[in-house]
Amino acid sequence: MPRFKTGLMNGLIDGKGFDTTLVLLSLGYLLVFSAFPLIFNLIMSFQQVDLFSLAQLVRPFVGWDNYRDVLTRPESWPIFLNTVKFVGISLLAQVSVGFALALFFQQSFPGATFLRGLFLAGWIMPALVVGAVWSWVLAGDYGVLNYGLQSLGLVRDKIFWLSDPAWTLYAVIIANVWLGIPFNMILLSVGLAGIPDDLYEAAKMDGATCLQRFTTITLPMMRAQLGAVISLGTIFTLQQFDLFAALTQGGPANASNVFQYWSWQLSFENYEIGQGSVISMLMILFVILVAVVYVRSTRHEQAS
Amino acid sequence: MNPLKIMFLSALGLSGSWTMAHSAPVELDLWTIDQPGEYHYVMAREFDQQHADITINVRTVQFRDVVNDLARAVATGNGPDVTYIDNPDMALFAPRHLLLDLAPYVRKSDIVDIDRIFPGPLASVRFDDSLYGLPRGSNTLALYYNADMFEAAGLDPDQPPTTWEQLYQYAKALTDSSENVYGLAFSAINSEEGTFQFLPWVQMGGGDYNNIATPGAKRALTLWTRLIEEGLASRDTLIRSQYESTGTFNAGNAAMAISGPWELPRMSEEADFNYRVAMLPVPEKKAKRASALGEGVNTILANTRYPKEAFEFLEFMHANMDRVWNEFGMLPASRVEVKDPNFPQAYAVFDESMKYARTRGPTPEWQKISQTIQQAVQSALTGQVEPAVALENAQLKIDRILD
Numbered sequence: 001m002p003r004f005k006t007g008l009m010n011g012l013i014d015g016k017g018f019d020t021t022l023v024l025l026s027l028g029y030l031l032v033f034s035a036f037p038l039i040f041n042l043i044m045s046f047q048q049v050d051l052f053s054l055a056q057l058v059r060p061f062v063g064w065d066n067y068r069d070v071l072t073r074p075e076s077w078p079i080f081l082n083t084v085k086f087v088g089i090s091l092l093a094q095v096s097v098g099f100a101l102a103l104f105f106q107q108s109f110p111g112a113t114f115l116r117g118l119f120l121a122g123w124i125m126p127a128l129v130v131g132a133v134w135s136w137v138l139a140g141d142y143g144v145l146n147y148g149l150q151s152l153g154l155v156r157d158k159i160f161w162l163s164d165p166a167w168t169l170y171a172v173i174i175a176n177v178w179l180g181i182p183f184n185m186i187l188l189s190v191g192l193a194g195i196p197d198d199l200y201e202a203a204k205m206d207g208a209t210c211l212q213r214f215t216t217i218t219l220p221m222m223r224a225q226l227g228a229v230i231s232l233g234t235i236f237t238l239q240q241f242d243l244f245a246a247l248t249q250g251g252p253a254n255a256s257n258v259f260q261y262w263s264w265q266l267s268f269e270n271y272e273i274g275q276g277s278v279i280s281m282l283m284i285l286f287v288i289l290v291a292v293v294y295v296r297s298t299r300h301e302q303a304s
Numbered sequence: 305m306n307p308l309k310i311m312f313l314s315a316l317g318l319s320g321s322w323t324m325a326h327s328a329p330v331e332l333d334l335w336t337i338d339q340p341g342e343y344h345y346v347m348a349r350e351f352d353q354q355h356a357d358i359t360i361n362v363r364t365v366q367f368r369d370v371v372n373d374l375a376r377a378v379a380t381g382n383g384p385d386v387t388y389i390d391n392p393d394m395a396l397f398a399p400r401h402l403l404l405d406l407a408p409y410v411r412k413s414d415i416v417d418i419d420r421i422f423p424g425p426l427a428s429v430r431f432d433d434s435l436y437g438l439p440r441g442s443n444t445l446a447l448y449y450n451a452d453m454f455e456a457a458g459l460d461p462d463q464p465p466t467t468w469e470q471l472y473q474y475a476k477a478l479t480d481s482s483e484n485v486y487g488l489a490f491s492a493i494n495s496e497e498g499t500f501q502f503l504p505w506v507q508m509g510g511g512d513y514n515n516i517a518t519p520g521a522k523r524a525l526t527l528w529t530r531l532i533e534e535g536l537a538s539r540d541t542l543i544r545s546q547y548e549s550t551g552t553f554n555a556g557n558a559a560m561a562i563s564g565p566w567e568l569p570r571m572s573e574e575a576d577f578n579y580r581v582a583m584l585p586v587p588e589k590k591a592k593r594a595s596a597l598g599e600g601v602n603t604i605l606a607n608t609r610y611p612k613e614a615f616e617f618l619e620f621m622h623a624n625m626d627r628v629w630n631e632f633g634m635l636p637a638s639r640v641e642v643k644d645p646n647f648p649q650a651y652a653v654f655d656e657s658m659k660y661a662r663t664r665g666p667t668p669e670w671q672k673i674s675q676t677i678q679q680a681v682q683s684a685l686t687g688q689v690e691p692a693v694a695l696e697n698a699q700l701k702i703d704r705i706l707d
Contacts, residue, residue: 054379249494
């Protein structure tokens with residue numbers, strides 16, 4: 001036995017056994033916690049599932065029926081468009097404002113790092129809490145935002161941010177942008193800090209203007225960071241669930257509903273679990289696409 | 305169970321007392337939506353004290369998780385013995401034989417007389433000849449109104465609106481947008497609460513969950529739409545729960561509110577004006593009344609090991625029905641005499657409304673139908689679709705669901 005023990009210990013220490021163990025552990029983890037749920041979800045999307053057959057694997061197979069059912073519903077196209085709008089506008093605003101703030105805090109002025117740290121406060125708050133706070137800010141009758149807008153004379157009538165279908169999606173986007181800016185800012189700040197100062201100095205001596213320095217040095221040097229922020233931002237935005245739950249529950253009349261919230265509604269409110277799985281399958285496919293783009297873009301960076 | 309208690313029990317058993325019937329100590333698991341100190345916790349503690357040989361373990365489940373958790377527990381065989389189920393969800397469990405049929409037990413019971421249970425609550429537990437639970441209590445809807453505002457607007461506080469048309473006129477007279485006062489507060493939120501508020505209007509108009517596009521229902525939804533569009537009720541009615549809507553009434557920002565008896569404790573503390581309660585207005589004078597039926601059912605899962613003891617516990621709770629109003633804020637679900645009710649004026653109105661309270665469904669497809677109704681209401685209230693069209697579309701969907 002002692003011999004075996006030393007053999008095993010040696011194996012672990014000398015590297016080969018250790019490596020194998022690590023690989024097996026992470027592979028096992030991936031299989032159990034990622035692959036299994038994914039495959040389970042995939043199977044469910046082709047089955048007729050209700051609450052009481054949730055624990056079984058063998059259920060009536062319905063082919064593409066669930067897909068056909070969900071995708072032909074009159075609400076599916078508007079909800080898809082909402083999802084595109086939500087992701088697109090959130091991402092654009094988060095990245096541009098985050099980038100602007102990162103550039104701003106890159107300037108050295110008293111308290112710059114401290115203030116930048118303060119921005120993180122928003123990001124460490126749970127989205128449900130953020131949602132609750134924003135629902136007070138955006139409330140139609142007694143909300144702070146309407147009060148401010150009316151006092152400033154910018155609007156005459158109250159805007160019902162959370163119950164007027166023309167506004168609700170934008171209300172959630174505003175809250176989501178606010179929530180996402182700090183993350184973008186910090187990640188981009190790290191990138192900015194990595195650009196050598198002498199590049200700027202040299203450019204300055206050559207007479208490059210501020211704008212020229214930005215477009216010829218900052219932007220190209222930040223390509224990898226921007227790619228990462230955009231792909232991660234897409235995934236985070238597609239995961240955004242709490243804000244919808246706290247602010248509008250996808251309403252009124254689906255005006256602010258998006259795929260991620262709809263999928264949950266189908267599965268856990270309507271108990272149409274097969275249909276809910278269809279939506280999450282479609283989202284997974286899209287996220288995989290984004291992930292591939294992200295991985296390819298960073299690989300390109302490393303190679304060059 | 306500690307050894308002392310076991311020794312004590314076996315001593316009792318040996319001495320030949322009647323507790324021989326439960327020679328082994330019995331543990332019952334109870335799932336509830338209550339928090340410690342509320343109904344089920346109190347009932348379980350009192351029952352425990354009377355029955356040395358039965359222990360009840362109470363566990364709180366979030367209201368919205370009850371159905372999911374129960375379904376999962378039943379699938380894996382880890383379910384409780386006794387559980388709370390919301391009344392419209394009964395139809396999901398009943399036809400699957402997951403619940404114990406209480407009919408044979410009730411027939412032999414001296415305590416439970418199902419003829420005394422109000423028709424609404426009874427309809428939520430009786431399926432053909434089977435009885436799958438006993439209503440633990442009820443609630444229903446009525447119209448709260450601010451009598452001071454009535455007087456200020458020149459309306460007689462002893463004559464609350466009784467018809468839909470009157471409700472509209474009163475709401476119009478009471479709305480004062482310069483003071484941020486709306487005529488009426490109610491809830492059209494896209495959750496079960498929205499259906500809970502709208503369905504009685506459909507039922508008063510001669511329809512029901514499976515017949516939603518009747519002329520009466522269209523009139524009701526048109527009236528709701530006018531209330532919102534003309535600013536007699538806030539647009540945020542679409543996102544406020546009943547509790548939040550009534551909060552604006554308590555704060556003096558709405559002159560009338562439609563909600564249930566659960567509001568009374570808070571209202572008695574927050575509202576610094578003279579408020580009263582009236583029955584829900586009906587489509588026209590002498591029209592049939594209807595009201596919502598809320599609250600849930602005490603049920604026993606079919607695979608319990610102790611059906612007899614579990615039923616004893618249900619009987620015990622049923623026998624305490626006269627306490628639910630004063631102590632737990634529910635309306636009795638059966639005809640019992642409530643001595644010295646709290647909020648007597650409100651109690652009289654709600655008690656009368658209970659006679660007209662109708663269950664949602666029953667149908668195992670309730671959740672889908674409920675969501676269809678919410679969508680129809682919201683799409684009309686936001687002006688996306690005409691009320692009549694919204695209800696006709698909903699009817700098509702409901703027909704497909706029930707098909």
